Amino acid sequence: MQLASTGSVPEGRPAGRPVSRQVLADHVYEELLASLMDGRLEPGAAVSIDGTARELDVSPTPVREALARLEHTGMVRRVALKGYRVAPVFTQEDFAELMEARLAIEPVNARLACARLTPNHLKELEQAVVDLKDAPRGPSFAEFRGYLEADERFHRLIAEQTGNQFMVAAYAALGGQIQRFRLFGGVGITDADHAIAEHQAVLDALASGDPQKAEAAMAEHVRKVRGRAIADAPAD
C-alpha cells in the first residue's frame, strides 16, 4: 500500500533497485478506491480524468487506465465520450438483490471450503474473527473501517479456501459492492454483536468439519444480515 519514495533509495543498496517499483496506475487505482470507500466521492458525482490527474499530480494516462479497471468493479460507470461517474447509491431493491446473490454463492463456498480446510486456513479465519471483535466501531467511517475490512476478509478467505478460482471470481464480482451497501442510509454498524456471534458460528461449523453444518450456518448468517439491514434501514 505505502509506496516507497523512489528517489530516497540509500546509496548503500547494491543495484539501486527500489524495493518494488510500482506502476503509477496502481497507485491511482488505490487512491480512487479509498476515496470511493471513504465516501469522499459521492454517488453520482463525475470523476474527471484531467481533474483527477491534476489532483494526484500525475498525467491523465495512468488515471485513464485506473478508471478502466475500476469500471468492472461496478464502483464507477463509464459513458463513451462523456466520462466516468460514481455509481448511484444502493436502494432497498439493490440490497435485496445483493443478498439473494450472496445467498446463492456464499453457503456453497462454505461447504466447499469446509471439505478442504487446513489448520493454517483455520488460523487465518480465527484471526479475522478476532479482528472483527477488536475493531473499533465509532460512528464515522474511518472508525469502523477496520470492522468492515475484517468482515470482508472473513468472507473472502472462505471463498479463496474453496480452491475454486471461479467461486472466487463470482464472489469478487459482488465484493466491491458489498462494501458499499453499508453506506446506504448511513446507519453505520448497529448489529456488530449479532454479526460477530454469527461469524463465530460459521467458524465453529467449519472447524467441526461438517460441510452441511457450514453451509447452513453461512446461509443463516446471510439471511440474518438481510433481515437486520432491512429493519435498520431508514423509512425513506
Next chain:
Amino acid sequence: MQLASTGSVPEGRPAGRPVSRQVLADHVYEELLASLMDGRLEPGAAVSIDGTARELDVSPTPVREALARLEHTGMVRRVALKGYRVAPVFTQEDFAELMEARLAIEPVNARLACARLTPNHLKELEQAVVDLKDAPRGPSFAEFRGYLEADERFHRLIAEQTGNQFMVAAYAALGGQIQRFRLFGGVGITDADHAIAEHQAVLDALASGDPQKAEAAMAEHVRKVRGRAIADAPAD
C-alpha cells in the same frame, strides 16, 4: 447487438459525422476479443502493447485501456512492468471448478427467472434455442462460432431475466471463461444433439412456470455438460 440501420437518417446531415462516434479503445477491445475467441492469440502468448498498436494502426494509449478492461474478464493476465499475456489453457481441474461454480449459480438463476418470466422473454429464449438448432457445427472455430454464441446467449438471457444485477454480474464473471473452455482439447462440438435437447427441457420447464422444475432442469443440464466434456476430453 445489431446496429440500427443508418438509412433512415435524412441526407441533410452535415457530412462527415459518423452515426455513432465510437471510441477507439472500444474498437481495439472488440478486435482483441475476437482474436482471443478465434484462437488467433494462443494461450500463453505475450500481447505486446506497442506491437498491437502498430498492428491495428493506432497509438498505444487505446490499446492500454482496452487491455485493462480485458484483464478482469480473465482472458489476459497482467504482470506489472512486464506486460500482458493470454491466459493459459484450461486444465481438467479448471473445467471441473468452472462447472462447480456454474452449478451454484445457474440453477438459482433459472429458478428466479422462472418466477418473473414474461411472454416477451420467453420468445427470446425460444429464438436462442432455434438458433442453436440451426447453427452450423463444422470442425473449424469459425463454423461453430454461431453455435457457441447462441449457447451463451441462452444462459445469459436467463441470468438477465432474474432481474438481479448481481446474479448477472456473477454469471458474467464466469461467462468470458465459459467460451474458452470449448477450446481445451480442441474437440469441437460433439454433443450438440444432447445439449439442444437439454436446452429445450430447460425452456419447457421455464414455460411451465414451476420454479422447482426450472431449477432442476438447469442443474441437470450443467451436470450433463460436465459429464460429457470430461468423457470427451483427450486422455492427455
Next chain:
DNA sequence: TCCACCCCAGTCCTATAGGATCTGAACATG
C-alpha cells in the same frame, strides 16, 4: 572453451501536446 562485459533493439510506462466536442455563461435580439 568459457565467462564477463557492452551494446542495442524491444518493451513498458508516463508526460505532454493538440484536435474535437460539450457545457455554461455572458450577451444580443425580438
Next chain:
DNA sequence: CATGTTCAGATCCTATAGGACTGGGGTGGA
C-alpha cells in the same frame, strides 16, 4: 422578459516523445 448566439473553458480522446528497464547477441579476455 424570453430566446437564440457566441465564446471561452473544461473535458475526452488520441498521437507522439522520451525515460527506464529487460533480454539477447556479439566481443574480448582468461
